[in-house]
Amino acid sequence: xxxxxxxxxxxxxxxxxxxxxxxxxxxxxxxxxxxxxxxxxxxxxxxxxxxxxxxxxxxxxxxxxxxxxxxxxxxxxxxxxxxxxxxxxxxxxxxxxxxxxxxxxxxxxxxxxxxxxxxxxxxxxx
Numbered sequence: 001x002x003x004x005x006x007x008x009x010x011x012x013x014x015x016x017x018x019x020x021x022x023x024x025x026x027x028x029x030x031x032x033x034x035x036x037x038x039x040x041x042x043x044x045x046x047x048x049x050x051x052x053x054x055x056x057x058x059x060x061x062x063x064x065x066x067x068x069x070x071x072x073x074x075x076x077x078x079x080x081x082x083x084x085x086x087x088x089x090x091x092x093x094x095x096x097x098x099x100x101x102x103x104x105x106x107x108x109x110x111x112x113x114x115x116x117x118x119x120x121x122x123x124x125x126x
């Protein structure tokens with residue numbers, strides 16, 4: 001049962017990460033606006049997109065789940081901090097959907113990391 005729950009959660013997070021790539025890689029106006037607002041346009045937009053792609057892939061490979069989860073926590077944690085400090089909860093009248101998605105993704109990723117804590121080298125029992 002743990003494997004099925006883990007897979008569903010990992011797939012969900014990977015889909016969330018990967019579906020946002022079309023906005024970042026095609027320079028969608030909303031993505032350009034967000035990254036311009038935090039002085040990271042265009043390089044930051046592309047670099048974050050690449051990291052999200054890598055994290056999404058790593059989450060789906062059994063031996064790299066914890067690496068993908070840690071990378072996702074870093075990316076999404078950064079996004080949450082940027083929302084709170086510079087962007088605000090509501091961006092371009094989205095009703096807070098982007099921020100809410102980041103919070104949900106962060107929580108789900110924490111659950112994934114908890115489910116795979118034994119895979120983290122420093123947490124292995126001897």
